[in-house]
Each structure stands twice: as C-alpha cells, then as structure tokens.
Amino acid sequence: MQTHQDGNGYSMTFDRIISECRRKVESPFQEINKWKKKSRTGLAVGTFPVYTPWEIIDGCGMFPIGIFGGGSDIEIEYADSLIQSFICSIARSTLEVGLKGKLKDVDAMVFPSICDVSKNLSGIWERNFPNLQVEFIHLPQNMYSESAVDYLVHEYKRLADNLCTMNGSTPKEDSILESISVYNENRAKLRELYEFRSKEPWNLSTLELYIIIRYGTLVPQSVFSETLDKLLESVLLRDKGERDSVRVILEGSFCEQPPLDMLHLLEEAGCYIVDDDLLVGYRWFMEDVSTEGSPYRNLAEAYINLSYPSSVRHDGNRSRSDHLLEKVEKNAAAGVLFCAAKFCEPALFDYVLLKDALEKNDIPYLSFEFEEKMGVFESIKTQVETFVESILFFS
Amino acid sequence: MMDEIKFKYQGVARTYQRELLDNWYSGISSAKEKGEKVAYLFISGNIAELLRVFNFHLVYPEVNALQCGVKKVAGDFIMKAEDVGYSSDVCGYVKNDVGLILSGNKGPFGTLSPPDLLVCTYSGCMTYVKWFEALAKTYGAELFILDVPYLREGKPTKGDMKYICSQLEELIEVCERKTGIQYDEDKLKEILGNSVKAEDLWVDILQSAKNEPSPFDAFFEAVFFMAPIYVLRGTEECVEYYQKAKLEIEERIQHKTGPIPEEKFRIVMEGPPPWPHFRSFWELFKKWDVCVVASTYSKVGGIWDFGFRHDPSRPLESIAEYATNCYTNYNWKMRSEMIKSYIDDYHADALVIHSVKSCRAFSVGQADARERFIREYNVPTLFIESDLADPRYFSEAQMRNRIDAFFESLEHRRLVEV
Numbered sequence A: 001m002q003t004h005q006d007g008n009g010y011s012m013t014f015d016r017i018i019s020e021c022r023r024k025v026e027s028p029f030q031e032i033n034k035w036k037k038k039s040r041t042g043l044a045v046g047t048f049p050v051y052t053p054w055e056i057i058d059g060c061g062m063f064p065i066g067i068f069g070g071g072s073d074i075e076i077e078y079a080d081s082l083i084q085s086f087i088c089s090i091a092r093s094t095l096e097v098g099l100k101g102k103l104k105d106v107d108a109m110v111f112p113s114i115c116d117v118s119k120n121l122s123g124i125w126e127r128n129f130p131n132l133q134v135e136f137i138h139l140p141q142n143m144y145s146e147s148a149v150d151y152l153v154h155e156y157k158r159l160a161d162n163l164c165t166m167n168g169s170t171p172k173e174d175s176i177l178e179s180i181s182v183y184n185e186n187r188a189k190l191r192e193l194y195e196f197r198s199k200e201p202w203n204l205s206t207l208e209l210y211i212i213i214r215y216g217t218l219v220p221q222s223v224f225s226e227t228l229d230k231l232l233e234s235v236l237l238r239d240k241g242e243r244d245s246v247r248v249i250l251e252g253s254f255c256e257q258p259p260l261d262m263l264h265l266l267e268e269a270g271c272y273i274v275d276d277d278l279l280v281g282y283r284w285f286m287e288d289v290s291t292e293g294s295p296y297r298n299l300a301e302a303y304i305n306l307s308y309p310s311s312v313r314h315d316g317n318r319s320r321s322d323h324l325l326e327k328v329e330k331n332a333a334a335g336v337l338f339c340a341a342k343f344c345e346p347a348l349f350d351y352v353l354l355k356d357a358l359e360k361n362d363i364p365y366l367s368f369e370f371e372e373k374m375g376v377f378e379s380i381k382t383q384v385e386t387f388v389e390s391i392l393f394f395s
Numbered sequence B: 001m002m003d004e005i006k007f008k009y010q011g012v013a014r015t016y017q018r019e020l021l022d023n024w025y026s027g028i029s030s031a032k033e034k035g036e037k038v039a040y041l042f043i044s045g046n047i048a049e050l051l052r053v054f055n056f057h058l059v060y061p062e063v064n065a066l067q068c069g070v071k072k073v074a075g076d077f078i079m080k081a082e083d084v085g086y087s088s089d090v091c092g093y094v095k096n097d098v099g100l101i102l103s104g105n106k107g108p109f110g111t112l113s114p115p116d117l118l119v120c121t122y123s124g125c126m127t128y129v130k131w132f133e134a135l136a137k138t139y140g141a142e143l144f145i146l147d148v149p150y151l152r153e154g155k156p157t158k159g160d161m162k163y164i165c166s167q168l169e170e171l172i173e174v175c176e177r178k179t180g181i182q183y184d185e186d187k188l189k190e191i192l193g194n195s196v197k198a199e200d201l202w203v204d205i206l207q208s209a210k211n212e213p214s215p216f217d218a219f220f221e222a223v224f225f226m227a228p229i230y231v232l233r234g235t236e237e238c239v240e241y242y243q244k245a246k247l248e249i250e251e252r253i254q255h256k257t258g259p260i261p262e263e264k265f266r267i268v269m270e271g272p273p274p275w276p277h278f279r280s281f282w283e284l285f286k287k288w289d290v291c292v293v294a295s296t297y298s299k300v301g302g303i304w305d306f307g308f309r310h311d312p313s314r315p316l317e318s319i320a321e322y323a324t325n326c327y328t329n330y331n332w333k334m335r336s337e338m339i340k341s342y343i344d345d346y347h348a349d350a351l352v353i354h355s356v357k358s359c360r361a362f363s364v365g366q367a368d369a370r371e372r373f374i375r376e377y378n379v380p381t382l383f384i385e386s387d388l389a390d391p392r393y394f395s396e397a398q399m400r401n402r403i404d405a406f407f408e409s410l411e412h413r414r415l416v417e418v
C-alpha cells in the first residue's frame, strides 16, 4: 500500500480515508441511496440505536443501516406535533427525517427495546409510514433466567421471518453464520483501534475513531472491513506528538449522537478520551460470537453473556459500575466525563449510580448534557477546561 | 328519613377503601418489627397472587409516590432526589421514592419496612428496571427481574409466554428460599379465585359508565376505586370491597345520579392524573359538567373489560398472561383501538389526552394519537400537559384556558347542530 508522510509526520492515507469517511457520515442518506441504486432489488433495513443483531439482517441478504436521527443540521418542522418537547432529540429528528422523505430508500425500520421512547416510537412509525415494515424487538432484561436464551432465539427467528416476508425469501442459517464471522472480524478490528487509541491517543483522536465506526454503520461490512485494514495499517505510521492532556473516559452518549464538533472540542479542551461508549452497539460483544451451530442461539447466548455493560440493558454477569471502574483502571484514566443526551432517561438514571461508585473511589468526574443539534459549546468547553485544570493541579 | 333510605350506600366505596388501605399500610409498617417478610413490586401487570402464597407484605412504590403526590409532599421528596444527582428530566415517581428513602422512609402513610425481596415486574415501563436497580443498591436487597415482553405483535407470542412462565417458576424458588414457605398450588388457586370475583365486579362497575347519565366517573373516581384491585387483589377483603362499591353504583343508577349534578359532556380520558393537583384538575372539568366515561389510566395495572380473567385452573399461565395485559405494555395500535372502542361503546363526545412529562411509557405516542383521533377518526380531541408527580409542571391558568376553550367550542358545535 502506498503511504506518504507529509512534513508534520502525518500519514496521508489515514487522513484521506478519514476525510472521505467523514463526508459520508455527514450525508448518510446519500449513501443509502447509492447502495439502493447499485443493488436495484436489494432491501435496506434501517436500525435505531443502540443494539440490533445486524448479522441476522445481513444474513437474510438485506442491508442493515444505522439510522441515527437528523444530525446537527435538520430543521424540525413536522415531528414536533407528533412528539412532545420533553423527549430526546434523536426520537424527534429520526421521525423528521422520515417525514421529510429522506428514508424513501429504506424498506424496514427496526426499533430495539432500549427504552420507553424507542418502544413507543415503533408505534408512531407504524402509523406514519404505512408502507414501511416496522419491527420492534424485545431484548431480554432478565439475564439470569435459564429461559432467556430460548426466548431470544424465538425473538430473533421472529425478526428474520418477518423481514423475509418483504421479499418472500426464507432465512438461511448458513449465511447468517457467515455474517457473524464477518461482524466478528470487524469488531475485533475495532477493538484493536480502541487499544491503539488508549496507548497513543495523540495519534488517533476520538473524533476520528467515531467517524470510523459510524462509517461502518453505513456501508456493507465487506467494504468496512477493507477500510479498517487500511486504517489499522496507516494509523501506525502516524506520529503527531504527545500533548499535555488528561486521560478521561467518556460515558453516556450511547444512543443520540453527539455533534462532531463537540467531540473535537472535548479533546481540544485538554482531554484524551481513552475509552467511550459511542456507538457501543457496534462493538457490543467483547469476544467473538460462535460461528458453529445455530446462528440465532449463538447471537442470543452472546447477548446474555458477552454484551457490553450498558445503560440500556439490565446487568448480567458484570455490573455497570464495576465495569466503569475497570475501564478507568485499565486505561489509566484520571477522570470521567458524563455526557448524556438531554432527556435520555437510561443515561440520566445511570449517572447517579455510576457517579456514586466514582465518588467512593475518589475518581473525579464532570457531568454535562448535549443535544445532537447543539451548535454552541462554550459552556461545555469552559467546564471541561476547568475540570482538566483541577485534575492537573491536584495530581 | 326518605333520603337516608334512598342513599344507603353513598360514600361506602371511598370510606371502605380508606379503611382497607390504612390496614394494609399498617401491616407494612409493623412487618419489620414482627419479622414478617416484605416484597416490593410494581402495579403494572403485577403478580400479587403468587407472592401472597408466601405471605409477603406487598409494597408498591408507585402507590407510595401517588399518595405523596395527593398529600402534596412529593415536591419536597423530588427536590431531595435532585440534590443527590437525579436529573430534573427523569420520572418523578422514582425521584419521589428516592426522596422518601432519604427521609427515613416516612411518608403520609406511615413508615415503610425495607424490602426482603424486590420483584421488578417489568411490564410496559423500562424505568422500572432503573428504579429497582437503585433500590437494590440502596437496600442491599435481592432483585428479581420478571421480564415481560412488550406486546409488539398485538398479543403475547408463544415464546413470550414460555419465557414468563419459566421466570415465574424461578421466582417461586427464590420466594421459597426467602420465606422458608413451600409453594402451594392449591393456595394459589384459592387466591386466584378471589381475584376473579373481584375482577367480575370491577368490570361491572367500569361498564356502568355506559349508562346515561353515567353513575360513575371512570377517571376521577376510578383512580380511587381501582386501588384495591391493584394492591389487594386475591384477598377476600378485595372482593367485599367491590361488592360494596357495586351496591353504591347500583343505587346511583337506580336514582339516576352520578358524580356531577347534570351530565353535559361525556369524555374518554387518556393519561395519568396530575396527582399533586388532583382536585383542581377535576374542578376544571366539573365546571363544564363533564363526566369521564372511560379512561386508560384505570387500566394501567391490568385490563379486564375486554374479557381477560385470571384462571385458577391454569394458575401460572394466567398470571403470566395478566403480566402482559396492562395498558403501557400495549403497543400504540392496541392502545388506539382501545380508546376508539371506548369512544364508541360509551358514547363519548370527545377525547382528552393528558400528557405527563415524567412518564415516557405513557406519553411517547400521545401526540401522534391526537393526530390519529382528530384526522382519522374525526373525534374532538384536547391535548394538555403537566405531570403526575412533580407539582412544578402544573400551570392552572394555562390548563383552564385550554379546557374552557375546548368545551366552549364543543358546546357551540352542539348548538349549531341543534
């Protein structure tokens, strides 16, 4: 592969790929349209965050695409009369995107049981988009029950069957197993990037890492896999020089997407974000999912046993507070930034339990809220700078 | 003399309800001292019958929260919870409960004994999980999550039923271990038999609102009448309560009286009441001689008026079915169909939607429902907003303006039609 170093020691390939990915991330609906035109008869299945067993959609020969609201530049005109103002912004802007006709290339929408908003959103979608196949999946909350896996197998089969009614096909277990292995590989590559960032955060920023994962929600996994390979190779050539920043963990932005400028600003304000829960669903399993036997069962078992501890799921074998403490320790972080979407109950409830655990362990934290449409970050910037200074000063 | 004979049962339901709830709360207060076991659970689709087999005292934190709301102490408790980090944007019921615990668990109903077991009957509300996770940590009590899938297909799937039933079996083991009492199916059947009797009577009362004028306000009165079926279901007292309440209602029908002197408008109410302003809220409607003939909030714990009954011959399955069968566990298609059937069957003139900030389980979808009812069903619909727990979100003047304007226009429409 060709790589060039510019005068500052930048890897041109890496930067070029990132800026290309960023362009796509910033116009996600064009990407869907492109895919649709290319595939002609293919079915595109939009998924609302946080987690969906994308392998099943992919294995059914359909194209799973992450739908994450309208980003920072959508005007809400229609959705406001359908969803009250005290509901998180992503719920409203995702609907707006649909009402504005931007999802005309999407054939189905899947809403997972992450919260009460997502649950009821599925009903709003059913009424407003009668031509769209709307699916709600109820992911289990009882991680200890003997029957949770059986239940989830049932649920996953239901999803596959329902999706396949769109084109009269039948789900093929073999191809779902193949999808699992592709997703496994990509998840492993993302884990590698996460490790790299924790080691050399100056050479891989959180904004860049975010763009990479987000790009992966918009393209077929085989394309994503190639891009990841190139990135993994070229990122090693980077040498941007260490800054005087504080290592922190970013927590709470797992569903509604923070503005890109805000992610940039957090680092500008003096932080190295060494771990986060951004787009966590796409990195959901901390180990590979088995590719032998029944794909439904493998994915269901993985959901119960291998999931990333998350505010949208009751704890299984690992508590969320312990997991946060582990992340702090493993990444040698000096503090935690709680960055919840405004009105996001799962994040706001968890904040209380998580910050209590941090207080008990004398770990400093800062909490602020964001909205996807936010354009001015002055107050967040000031708070983060003060936080950084207080850590530098006291340690 | 005549009057006395005429209204032998007037007020019976309210008086007896208070007595029952007082007894129930005093049992909860003294449980710890007496070494008796206490289980906390939620109202929606609750499995009270099963827990009764193990002689648990049952505590429903939602009921405590609404009591605090009605007694106007919720505001202070909520502030206490916000002081320890809870956001102003999360469910006020949870915050009320946290504030209550921080105040030594002393509420207007007495002091609560702590839980020996937390059973998160997770029907229709994700916040329930968050709520009991916090309690489990505070009390160090064992938490059992009874996961009840959302009715995304219009009815429970086979997989859902199997999953709930096997969780119930697992819960039985936990209860045996906690209490040292063996599971006794005959006892459960007997308890379920009481449930069925109460359920039949309750449905009669709810459906009495089909009379014109309605003898009963299916929202403002129902929220009190429904307490025993949700918290004491399965007991003999609960059956007796509904027998008495039914006599009161029958008497009203006989004399063609009801909650308001002269019924002018019949409405269906969607959404919970603003507990801290319950009286003033009711007055705003009374002023227009409005009677609520059916409501969704009275179905928040369980729905019987479309035929469901507990079934002693299939004890665990029918408990599992019930767990799925409560309002916020219905998808919006089911909810809208239910509201629509109320409007038709109870001859309602309009729909009033009360949206509450605290409860996304209730409120997400309500604004869309307004569109559906106005545009698709051509039903006059009023949409108002406040909260069920937090007194800060109730603006009486604004509320009055909206309500007045709505009924004025309904009245006008009627005059024009005549």
Ligand code: SF4
Pocket (backbone or CB within 6 Å): A088, A089, A090, A091, A114, A115, A116, A117, A118, A255, A256, A312, A341, A343, A344, A345, A346, A347
């Ligand atoms: S941002 Fe939070 S509240 Fe909103 S849909 Fe996502 S998880 Fe639910």
Ligand code: SF4
Pocket (backbone or CB within 6 Å): B062, B091, B092, B093, B094, B125, B126, B127, B128, B328, B358, B359, B360, B361, B362
């Ligand atoms: S969100 Fe609604 S149903 Fe859930 S605990 Fe709060 S008030 Fe109750």
